[in-house]
Amino acid sequence: MGNDRSQILVRALLGGVLAGIGLSLSGIWWMVPALALLWSVALHPLAAALWGGLAVAISHRWLLALHPLTWLGVPELLSRPVATAIWLSCGLAAALFLSAWSLVVRLLPGRAGALQALVLSLLWGLGETLLSRGPLFWIGVGGSVFPSDPAFGGLARWCGAGGLAALQLILGWWLWTLWVSTDRERRRYRLLGIGVVGLALLHGLGAAALVGTDRGALPADPLNLALWQPAIPTREKFSEERQSQFPRRLHAALTRADADGADLLIAPEGTLPLQRGNLLVEPIPLVSGGFRWVAGRQRSALLLVQGEGGAPGAVIDKHRLVPLGEWTPALPGLAGLSAVGGLEPGEASRLWRWGGPPAQVAICYEIANGTALARAAAEGGQWILAAANLDPYPLLLQQQFLALAQLRSVETARPLVSVANTGPTAAINAQGQLLSRLPAMRSGLLNVRVQPSAVLTPYARLREWPLVGVLLIAAAMLFRLRSGSDHPPEPRHRRRTPPPAQE
Secondary structure (H helix, E strand, C coil): CCCHHHHHHHHHHHHHHHHHHHHHHHHHHHHHHHHHHHHHCCCHHHHHHHHHHHHHHHHHHHHHCCCCCHHHHHHHHHHHHHHHHHHHHHHHHHHHHHHHHHHHHHHHHCCCCCHHHHHHHHHHHHHHHHHCCCCCEEEEEEEHHCCCCHHHCCCCCHHHHHHHHHHHHHHHHHHHHHHCCCCCCCHHHHHHHHHHHHHHHHHHHHHHHHCCCCHCCCCCCEEEEEEEECCCCHHHHCCHHHHHHHHHHHHHHHHHHHCCHHHEEEECEEEEECCCCCCCEEEEEEEEEEEEECCEEEEEEEEEEEEEEEEEEEEEEEECCCCCCCCCCCCCCCCCCCCCCCCCCCCCCCEEECCCCCCCEEHHHHHHHHHHHHHHCCCCCCCEEEEEECCCCCHHHHHHHHHHHHHHHHHHHCCCEEEEEECCCEEEEECCCCECCCCCCCCCCEEEEECCCCCCHHHHHHCCCHHHHHHHHHHHHHHHHHHCCCCCCCCCCCCCCCCCCCC
């Protein structure tokens, strides 16, 4: 018994490490074996919690770069414990999610059956889409596909990130079932054949979904954009020296962008200073992250500004605020974990009608919410603008952000531009391919051409509703099978003659 328990914990430990690597490197081929190990411990909530906690602790280790927090008013002695507590809280949230999923495994009828695996996989996928709308930056299994397997990722055109997560769960279940079928060679070969054919079919369908999306491109002229990566350390942004340098640097970026033929200069989240009275935004318009006051409350937003004084024309506010950093009120003796204080969220819609081709906007980790961007595409969005400030986090977060950006582009068949303070500043086409990118952590200007598109993918039209429908049908079939198996067996007829003598 003790040996069995230790084997369960070892499998959970190994699976969590592999999942953490898969989420860090965006590698589906790390993730599927990790999920196979999860299926092996699925009936044990504590082991499943260990798997989830390790996966997120490894993939979200960039949270430790929050330290030092002294520039935000956090005492030096508390800085590292606060950063560590934030990191551990994300791991704890994942552990709770996995333990809840494991409890559902124990409640559902039909242990280890294909129908049960389908129901549990769909529950997981839909759960990830719900978590992506919450306060935490949830990088789930669905986001582990890019950039390692774009052909498989093409299926997101039909089912989104939730569907990709469910498919990977099913592949993990298949791999584990294949492994435990060693004593039945015939069944094992049949499972192997089904899996190989299924993988080939899924990749073929995904690759086919990526073909022909250019037919949705609008006949209008493309947008010529200049993406500015200022690379201003966040911890120094509000210093007197940086504030005095900013107008000169902004004017130089605008002048260079105009000379390069850009129609618009785009700067990242939070670039514009709090006081913009002395700014001169010309000769071309500027779209930049900044702050504004609405009914006495401050909001983070993207603003279209031009001319003298930096008065905004069109505006879209940030809806999903960073916990502790943007919406937790300041504690006594602390400035709070934000240099700008508490913020108010804007409207949930991510569609921005700014005067040019309507855009789907993701500010910071709103990029994780594919449902909101798909809804904005259905409402008329023709390209995706992702603006962020990922400093002081390391390159790992930039890689994960870029992988999510590729996934969002594929889901809606929209070109995407990402502009961030220290990176990633990049252009991605409607097939999710990375076209160009500035070096991380260095200032620069990237000129890109964006062709707006009006094509609507099945996911943009229907979002998660097909997954919900399949889940309801599969769950109904599963419980119907269970109710049918609850009938007592028919009584056997007793033998009227004694059995033959046994030798």
